[in-house]
Amino acid sequence: MTPLSPAPPPAPRGALPDLLQSVEQSLAGAGVTLTTSGSTGHPKRVAISAEALHASALATAERVGGHGHWLLALPTDHIAGWQVVARSVLAGTVPARLDGPFTVEAFISAAAGVTGAPRLVSLVPTQLLRLLDDPAGRSAVADFDAVLVGGAALPTPVLQRAEAAGVSIHRTYGMTETSGGCVYDETPLSGVQVTLDEGRVLLGGPVLAREYLGDPTLTAERFTTDSSGQRWFRTDDVGELDVSGRLRLLGRADDVINTGGLKVAPRPVEDALTGLSEVREALVLGVPDPEWGQRVAAVLVPQLPSAPARRPSTEAVRDLLRDQLPTHALPRQVVWLEQLPVLPSGKPDRGALRTLCAGESGTMGPYRGSAGVN
Numbered sequence: 001m002t003p004l005s006p007a008p009p010p011a012p013r014g015a016l017p018d019l020l021q022s023v024e025q026s027l028a029g030a031g032v033t034l035t036t037s038g039s040t041g042h043p044k045r046v047a048i049s050a051e052a053l054h055a056s057a058l059a060t061a062e063r064v065g066g067h068g069h070w071l072l073a074l075p076t077d078h079i080a081g082w083q084v085v086a087r088s089v090l091a092g093t094v095p096a097r098l099d100g101p102f103t104v105e106a107f108i109s110a111a112a113g114v115t116g117a118p119r120l121v122s123l124v125p126t127q128l129l130r131l132l133d134d135p136a137g138r139s140a141v142a143d144f145d146a147v148l149v150g151g152a153a154l155p156t157p158v159l160q161r162a163e164a165a166g167v168s169i170h171r172t173y174g175m176t177e178t179s180g181g182c183v184y185d186e187t188p189l190s191g192v193q194v195t196l197d198e199g200r201v202l203l204g205g206p207v208l209a210r211e212y213l214g215d216p217t218l219t220a221e222r223f224t225t226d227s228s229g230q231r232w233f234r235t236d237d238v239g240e241l242d243v244s245g246r247l248r249l250l251g252r253a254d255d256v257i258n259t260g261g262l263k264v265a266p267r268p269v270e271d272a273l274t275g276l277s278e279v280r281e282a283l284v285l286g287v288p289d290p291e292w293g294q295r296v297a298a299v300l301v302p303q304l305p306s307a308p309a310r311r312p313s314t315e316a317v318r319d320l321l322r323d324q325l326p327t328h329a330l331p332r333q334v335v336w337l338e339q340l341p342v343l344p345s346g347k348p349d350r351g352a353l354r355t356l357c358a359g360e361s362g363t364m365g366p367y368r369g370s371a372g373v374n
Contacts, residue, residue, distance in 0.1 A: 016097055019076060023085045027053055033213055034079050036176045037151075037345035045213040046176045048079075055206035056179035057087045059189035064146040064170065067091030069116035071144075073098040073107065073123060078345045079176040080151060084122050102127055104137035111140045118145035122172075124346035125154045129281065132161050142166040150174065150181050151347050153249070153267055155274035155282070173249060177222070177233050179207040186246040193230070194247050199238045201247065208233050238265065255350075257286035257294050262328040264296055269331070272324045278303055278312055281340055283348050287333065287357045297357040298331035301339055311336045333357060 026032040031049045060083075061067045070088045072095040074081035088095040096113030098106050107127075114121075121144050123131075128149055131137035141147060142165055150172035162169050172181030182192045182203060193204035208231055211219040225231050238256065239249045250256075250265035257264040266284035273282035281301035289295035302311055312320065314334040321330055335357055341349040 016094070019085060020089060020094065023082065023089050026050060027086060027089060031210075032082065034082060034176050035077065037078055037343055037347050044176075044215070044218070047210040047213045048176070048179055049210055052179045052207050052209060053083070053086050054090070055191060056083060056182065056189075057090050059191060059207070060087060060148075060181070060184075061091070062190055063184050064120060064148075065118055067093070068118035068120045068145065069093050069114050070095040071098065071107075071111055071114050071119070071121040072096065073102060073110070073121060073127065074346065075344060079180045080122055080124075080345075083180040087120075102130070104130055104134045107131060108136055108140045111143070114144075120144060120146050120148075122148040122150070124151040125149055125158060126152075126281075126340070126342060126346060126348075128154070128162060128167075128169075129158055132158070132165060132167075138165050138167075144168065146170055148172050148181065148184075151345060153251075153270065156271050157274045173247070174203075174207075175235065177209045177235075178203050179209065182207050183247055186248060188245070188247070193232075194241065194245070195232075196239065196241055197234070199240075199250075200253060201235045201237045201239045201249070202232045203235060204230055204232045255286065257284075257296055259286070259289070259292045259294050259296055259328055259332075261293075264329045269296065269298070269321075269325060269329055272321050273298055273300065273317070273331075275324075276312075276317075276320055280304075283340060283350070283353060284331070285350065285354050285357055287354060289332070292332070295332040296329060297333040297335065297354075299335045299337060299340065299353050299357065301337055305338075308336065 027050055029050045031047065033045055033047050036044045036046060068091060070084045072081060072084045074084065076082050076085060084095055093116060096110050098110035100106060131141045146168050148170050154171050159169060170184045173183040174181035182189050183194065188194050191205045192207060195202045211223065222234050223231065224234065236252045236254060237249055238251060238253050239247050241247055249267060251267045255266050269284045270282045273279050279300050280303040283299045285297045286294040287297040314331060317334050318330040341352050343349050
């Protein structure tokens with residue numbers, strides 16, 4: 001078996017040629033080893049073959065209208081950023097690069113370097129939201145022919161805002177183990193199969209990684225082969241498939257909240273929360289609770305800066321959602337923050353937020369706590 005090459009760290013300014021060379025080598029047969037984002041708290045090293053990288057990049061090009069010119073706005077030591085470079089290499093183009101921290105100004109400047117067509121970019125939801133909040137940023141992102149958004153759930157109100165602004169959004173779902181996004185807009189890419197096992201999402205096809213490097217036990221647990229010879233990756237996500245094969249995600253299996261013996265999927269609650277005029281971003285968690293086993297906790301970012309006293313309390317939020325959600329899914333704790341903490345990959349830091357909501361003892365009551373907790 002061909003040994004796989006480790007991914008280099010994110011290239012500093014001026015080091016893009018070195019990064020391109022590394023990606024070319026991975027596509028030529030060396031493959032690559034990349035680390036998962038660690039959003040579950042346990043980063044894993046994933047070995048991905050050149051064949052899987054090719055399959056993913058080619059299927060993406062087919063879905064977005066062909067090979068094109070990319071803006072690299074994500075770190076290249078994770079799969080989303082790495083694949084932007086891989087797609088560029090296969091297209092025979094060189095990506096423009098956003099150097100340094102993501103800001104609207106940095107995005108606009110980097111976007112000016114994408115001179116060919118089609119113009120393509122991959123973002124996480126937080127980046128998209130910042131661009132939509134700024135008129136110049138909104139105009140800049142709308143100039144791209146396709147904007148891939150993944151890494152975390154894209155709230156429906158944000159999607160609607162983007163579409164109203166003329167942004168060509170593709171919601172992507174996938175992970176390092178599937179060479180990046182493999183389901184776009186709820187529909188699998190060419191060659192990708194989706195099935196469910198008691199609600200758990202299983203993904204198959206040529207985009208699957210080889211293994212978890214140095215962990216044969218976890219590899220055997222998560223990468224399986226059925227009786228027909230079809231290879232599958234067992235994800236951490238739960239979802240539903242409609243009759244046409246479209247996948248609707250409900251959240252991570254380990255994020256499903258068991259409160260008072262009833263189960264709550266975070267995604268529908270988050271969608272309801274971001275539909276409120278006061279809420280810009282929302283993340284829903286299960287937090288240990290002495291009465292309910294787990295309580296539904298909602299971490300919210302306000303739509304506009306405001307004094308804490310003017311932000312809806314837990315009871316007010318519950319009242320606003322009573323016509324949309326069953327009683328057991330209504331948040332029993334609401335925490336307002338100026339912004340959500342994120343990991344280097346751009347995904348929300350769920351571990352830090354769970355700790356914040358739980359408090360030092362892990363048994364913070366639903367309506368008391370530190371400043372910002374109602």
